[in-house]
Amino acid sequence: MSRRWTLGRGRRLSLARHSPLRMADPRVKLAIGLCVSLAVMLPVERLIAFMVIFLIFLCWARLLDAIVGQIWRLKWVIVVLFLVDWWAVGLDLAITVTLRLVLLAGALTLFFATTTSAELRMALEWLRIPYRYTFSLSLALQSVGMLDDEWRAIKEAQRSRGAWSSPSGWRRTMGQMRNLVALTVPTVVMTARRAWSVTEAAYARGFNSPNRRSYHQLNMHRLDWFLLAGTVVIGMLLLLWR
Amino acid sequence: MTDIVRADKVAFHYLQDGRGLEPTSLSIQPGEAVLITGVSGCGKSTLARCITGIIPHLYRGNLQGVVWLDGMQTTDTPLWQLTERAGLLFQNPTAQMLAPSVEEEIIFGLENQGLSSATIQKRLEGTLDRFSLQALRDRSPQMLSTGEQQKLALAAVTAREPSVLVLDEPLSMLDSTAVIDLITYLKQVIHSGTTVVICEHRREYLDLIPDLQTIQLDSHVPSGTTIPEINIPKSTISDFRLEVSDLGVQLGGRTVLQSLNFSLSSGQVIAVVGRNGVGKTTLLRTLAGLQEHQGSIMLNGKVGRPDLGMVFQNPDLQLFNATVGEEVLYRLPNPDMIYFDWLLEALELTRYVETPPLLLSEGEKKRVTLASVLIRQPRHGILLDEPALGQDGGHKAMLIRLLRALAASGMLIIMATHDLTLAAQADHLVLLGPDGIAADGPTSEILRSDSPWRRLGLELPGWVRTPE
Numbered sequence: 001m002s003r004r005w006t007l008g009r010g011r012r013l014s015l016a017r018h019s020p021l022r023m024a025d026p027r028v029k030l031a032i033g034l035c036v037s038l039a040v041m042l043p044v045e046r047l048i049a050f051m052v053i054f055l056i057f058l059c060w061a062r063l064l065d066a067i068v069g070q071i072w073r074l075k076w077v078i079v080v081l082f083l084v085d086w087w088a089v090g091l092d093l094a095i096t097v098t099l100r101l102v103l104l105a106g107a108l109t110l111f112f113a114t115t116t117s118a119e120l121r122m123a124l125e126w127l128r129i130p131y132r133y134t135f136s137l138s139l140a141l142q143s144v145g146m147l148d149d150e151w152r153a154i155k156e157a158q159r160s161r162g163a164w165s166s167p168s169g170w171r172r173t174m175g176q177m178r179n180l181v182a183l184t185v186p187t188v189v190m191t192a193r194r195a196w197s198v199t200e201a202a203y204a205r206g207f208n209s210p211n212r213r214s215y216h217q218l219n220m221h222r223l224d225w226f227l228l229a230g231t232v233v234i235g236m237l238l239l240l241w242r
Numbered sequence: 243m244t245d246i247v248r249a250d251k252v253a254f255h256y257l258q259d260g261r262g263l264e265p266t267s268l269s270i271q272p273g274e275a276v277l278i279t280g281v282s283g284c285g286k287s288t289l290a291r292c293i294t295g296i297i298p299h300l301y302r303g304n305l306q307g308v309v310w311l312d313g314m315q316t317t318d319t320p321l322w323q324l325t326e327r328a329g330l331l332f333q334n335p336t337a338q339m340l341a342p343s344v345e346e347e348i349i350f351g352l353e354n355q356g357l358s359s360a361t362i363q364k365r366l367e368g369t370l371d372r373f374s375l376q377a378l379r380d381r382s383p384q385m386l387s388t389g390e391q392q393k394l395a396l397a398a399v400t401a402r403e404p405s406v407l408v409l410d411e412p413l414s415m416l417d418s419t420a421v422i423d424l425i426t427y428l429k430q431v432i433h434s435g436t437t438v439v440i441c442e443h444r445r446e447y448l449d450l451i452p453d454l455q456t457i458q459l460d461s462h463v464p465s466g467t468t469i470p471e472i473n474i475p476k477s478t479i480s481d482f483r484l485e486v487s488d489l490g491v492q493l494g495g496r497t498v499l500q501s502l503n504f505s506l507s508s509g510q511v512i513a514v515v516g517r518n519g520v521g522k523t524t525l526l527r528t529l530a531g532l533q534e535h536q537g538s539i540m541l542n543g544k545v546g547r548p549d550l551g552m553v554f555q556n557p558d559l560q561l562f563n564a565t566v567g568e569e570v571l572y573r574l575p576n577p578d579m580i581y582f583d584w585l586l587e588a589l590e591l592t593r594y595v596e597t598p599p600l601l602l603s604e605g606e607k608k609r610v611t612l613a614s615v616l617i618r619q620p621r622h623g624i625l626l627d628e629p630a631l632g633q634d635g636g637h638k639a640m641l642i643r644l645l646r647a648l649a650a651s652g653m654l655i656i657m658a659t660h661d662l663t664l665a666a667q668a669d670h671l672v673l674l675g676p677d678g679i680a681a682d683g684p685t686s687e688i689l690r691s692d693s694p695w696r697r698l699g700l701e702l703p704g705w706v707r708t709p710e
Contacts, residue, residue, distance in 0.1 A: 118342050142342060146384070156532045157559035160552035161615050163572055178573075185562035189600055193558065197337035202350075203300055204330040205402065209322035211356030215349050215363075 021061045021114040025224040026123035029111050032227065035235045036107035040100040044092065046241060047099050053234070054106065063110055070109040071102055078102070117141040122218055131212065139198060143191075150190060151183065158182045244313065245269040246406055246437050247293055247328075252307035254288050254297050258601060263288040265307060268457055270439065272405070275432050275451055278441045280459030282605040282634040286441035287333070289459070290410040292316070293439060295324035312405055326355065329399035333411040335391035339383035344375055347383050347394055351402045365401050373397040373427060388518040389420025396427055406437045413444050414631055417518045417660035418701045421447050443634040446663065446705055482508045482622065484529075484548055484654060488537035491524050498524045501678050502537070506656070506670065508622070511642075511649045513665035513685070514658045516674035517698060522658035525674065526552060526625040529656065541622075548622040550654070551615035555627040557607035558600075560614065566602075567595040570613045577617060585613045588644055590637075605632030616648070623654030630661035642667045662706045673698060 016022060021029060039050045058064045071078070078098055085094035115123075117138035124134040158164040163182050165175050206212075220228075247270040255262040263285030270276050278286055291297040298305045299321040309316045312327045332338045341347040348369055352362045370376045373393055378386065383394055392412060400407065409428075413421045425447060432438050432451065440448065448454060489502040498521045506512055514522050527533040530552040541548055554560060563569040570585070571577050586592045589609040594602060599610045608631060615624055626645075630638050642664060645655045649669070659665050671688040673681040673695070681694035688694070695702040 116342050118346055138342075139340060142384075153554075153556075154559050156527065157552075157554045157556075160530050160532060160554070161560055161611070162551075162618050163560070163562075163614075165573075182562050186559055189561075190556075190558050194337060197332070197334065198340050200296060200300060201332060201338035202340055203321055204294065204296060204325055204332075205351035205398065206322045206325045206354030208320075209325075209354040209356065211322075212354050213356050213358070215353050215359050 015116065016063055016066050016113045019062045019114050020223070021063065021110070023223075024114070024227060025218055025220055026115050026119040027126055027218060028220075028224045028228050028231070029115055030123050031231045033107045033111045035231045035238070036103060036110070038235065038238055040103055042238065042241075044096045044099070047096065047103070050238070051099065051103060054103065058106070058110070061110070061114075063113060066113045067106050067109045070113075071105050074101075074105055112141075122214075122216060125214070126218060132207075135202075135207075143194065146194075147187075147191075150187060154183055154186045154190075157186075244272075245310070246272045246312055247439065248310045249289075249292065250308045252289075252292050252305075252309050254285075254292060254301075254303055254305045256288075256301065256303045261285075261603075262303060263292065264460065266459065267307075270406075270437060272437055273432075273435050274455060275438045275453060276440070276455045276457060277445070277448055278439060278457045278459060279443055279445060280634075281636060282443065282632060283603050284459045286443070286459060287410050290330060290408045290439070290441045293406070294328040294330040294408050295319065295321050296330065299324075322354070325404075326402070327404055328406040328408060329402055329404035331392075331395055331399050331407070331409040331412055333414055335388055335395050335415060336384070338395050339391060342382060343379070344381055344383060344386075344394055345370070345379045348398045348401050351398055355402060365403075369397050369401040372430070387420075388415050389417065389423065392416055392420065392424055393427065396424065396431075400431055400436070404436065406439065407431060408439045408441070410441050411443070412440065413442060413447060415628075417516075418447075418662055418703065419699055420518060422450070422701045425450050444661075446703065481652065482542050482548075482654075484508075484622075485540040485543070486529075486537070487540070489525075489528065489539070490536040491521070491528055491533055492536075493524065499528070499535075499678075504672060504679060504682050506654060508654050509649050509652050510669045511645050511655045511667075512657070512670045512672060513668035514656065514672045514674055515660065515662070515665050515700070517700060518660065520674050520676060520698075522674055523555065523627050526627055526656065526658050530625055548654075549620045550623050550625050550656075551618055551620035552625040553608070553612050553615050553627065553629065555631065557604065557611045560611045561599040561607060564598055565596050566591055566599050566610055569599050569610055570617050572614065574617065578619075581619075582617060585616055588640075589613050590640070603632065605634070605637060608632055609637075620653075623656070624648070626655070626657040626659075628659055628661075629657050630659055630664045638664055662703070666706050673700075 036054060039047065042050060058067060078101055081101065082094045082098045085097050120141065121134040121138040124137065125131060155164060164179055247268070249266060249268050251265040251267055253263055253265040261283065266289060278289060280286055288297065291301065292309050293311065295311065295316040297303070298317060311324055314324065314327070316324060339347060341350050345366060348366055349362060352365055357365070370379055373396070375394060375397060378390065383391060386394065392415070412424060416424060428438060429451060442448060483505055485505040487503055489499060490497065491499040502525070514525060516522050524533060528535045529539065529548070530550050531547045538545055539547065561569055563572055570582065586595060589612060591606070591609055591613060594606065599607055602610065608629065612626070612629070629641060633641060649655050657668070665671060666685060666689060668685050671681070671683065671685045672679060673688060675698045680698050681688050681691065689702070689706065692702070
């Protein structure tokens with residue numbers, strides 16, 4: 001039995017449910033992401049032209065807000081990189097590198113804001129990547145959203161037992177080192193423990209069975225074919241445009 | 243009749259710390275419901291893993307004896323084949339969620355059985371109906387309450403239709419209503435002919451399951467000896483009153499606590515009780531000064547934050563040193579070593595003073611975090627989030643004796659718990675509901691009144707009201 005693929009929300013990044021790309025086939029979205037990533041090789045004026053096309057596409061996909069939000073989170077990395085490139089080489093390179101970084105961040109957000117970890121797993125399985133690796137990757141992506149909560153909880157827990165300090169002066173560095181240990185050890189332990197618990201739970205439900213059969217099937221629909229054709233055309237143009 | 247589970251002198255010791263299960267023999271007939279019980283650390287979870295084949299397939303250690311599951315010897319049979327016969331439900335429901343949605347959680351195990359899509363569809367719908375999960379099918383399991391997660395875990399395991407269902411401390415993280423819900427579903431599973439093996443030290447609720455056979459595991463682990471006599475350092479502050487007015491907390495745009503008003507006196511043990519997810523932990527975090535809030539917290543009529551140490555629900559958040567001794571004494575310039583020795587003895591940790599805390603059992607780790615908070619002698623008291631987790635009856639009794647001794651020294655002890663046996667022994671009970679405090683007063687009074695419990699959807703079993 002095949003049916004349209006629908007999934008619940010993941011915790012790592014809120015899904016853009018309103019986007020028409022949300023229901024697109026994950027393989028097509030992988031192709032779009034690959035095409036956008038290829039565009040970073042273009043020289044600056046063509047890169048700008050491509051970015052205009054990408055921007056129009058994002059407006060259609062109703063993903064502009066999500067992508068601007070993600071890029072805003074990277075603002076300091078982008079600013080520092082821009083200034084270092086400008087100082088070390090020149091303005092042209094600084095602009096090119098910045099645009100490439102923005103484009104790559106956009107491509108990644110486009111994919112992960114519209115695709116769940118399970119859909120990614122199915123797309124990778126279609127690419128003949130073994131199930132044990134695709135399953136591990138999807139679990140890892142699901143866990144990303146929990147890390148932030150975990151760090152905050154550990155910091156609070158250590159503070160409440162007096163194992164966290166905010167020293168000043170020459171003691172500052174030593175204090176920060178101790179804080180780092182108090183934060184890192186529980187983080188590593190909890191991450192390892194969670195990974196082990198999930199592994200145990202998965203094996204207890206027959207994870208390593210050689211008989212596994214996938215319930216869901218990926219199906220291409222009209223929108224998917226249209227998007228794929230557009231991606232192929234733009235990809236070809238990018239390759240031929242010299 | 244052939245045994246569906248048979249263990250002959252099975253023993254297992256983990257490589258890391260040498261703990262595990264002492265030689266145990268048992269035989270279970272098809273369709274039986276069996277409770278395996280014993281004190282914390284006696285090897286109940288290890289036995290559950292041995293029965294289902296998780297040991298020796300996933301754990302390294304020293305295994306002796308033999309286990310047969312439905313006629314198959316667990317050491318010689320691939321794990322996936324054993325899991326077709328026996329399903330295992332783990333203690334921590336959150337840690338066993340591995341799919342992005344409720345329906346995917348159920349489908350995961352069915353796909354691994356190699357079933358056709360039509361069969362999977364049929365079993366999925368049947369399971370969602372039987373466990374009342376239809377409305378949640380697209381939700382992320384991580385977003386569900388602990389009770390819902392445990393129900394989903396049970397649904398995911400039973401959807402595979404195993405002949406034997408093994409449950410490892412399934413009740414420890416659930417509130418009383420979720421426990422009774424789970425037992426209702428378990429009764430259905432037993433009624434359908436599945437053999438059920440429950441490894442649990444909380445026996446109270448399990449009496450609701452008819453014809454439950456009990457197997458008691460022996461242990462060399464001591465449980466809840468008497469607290470040694472000592473003069474606990476008297477709180478450096480005289481009697482005080484903590485008054486909370488119009489307390490409200492918003493988390494991520496969601497109102498978690500609203501309009502809470504109560505006042506508490508020093509020298510008391512207070513229990514905060516409510517359904518899973520009602521905001522008990524948030525209340526403790528707020529009192530500890532870790533959470534921004536609306537309203538005021540006053541000490542003796544003046545605005546001020548009380549000095550309250552907090553013991554978190556998950557001990558792994560607070561442990562990072564190389565030994566228990568170092569953990570408890572961390573960053574203390576002039577520790578009171580007499581108090582330190584007393585604390586370790588009172589919490590039965592003396593023999594672990596040189597042991598890495600992360601190698602201890604969950605219950606022992608919780609006691610280490612309690613010691614590491616108490617050694618700092620917080621001026622006004624301590625806050626404990628689910629202190630009964632991982633503690634057997636003996637250790638719970640020991641814990642309440644210790645808390646009473648601390649309260650007698652002038653401290654204010656506030657614990658958030660869904661363990662009603664523990665809560666019933668507090669001096670004062672606060673019943674927390676989604677709209678605020680449903681009842682607040684002396685424990686005996688609150689336990690006599692039915693209506694606030696009913697209003698919150700909390701079950702109040704008779705044995706809590708009339709303890710033996």
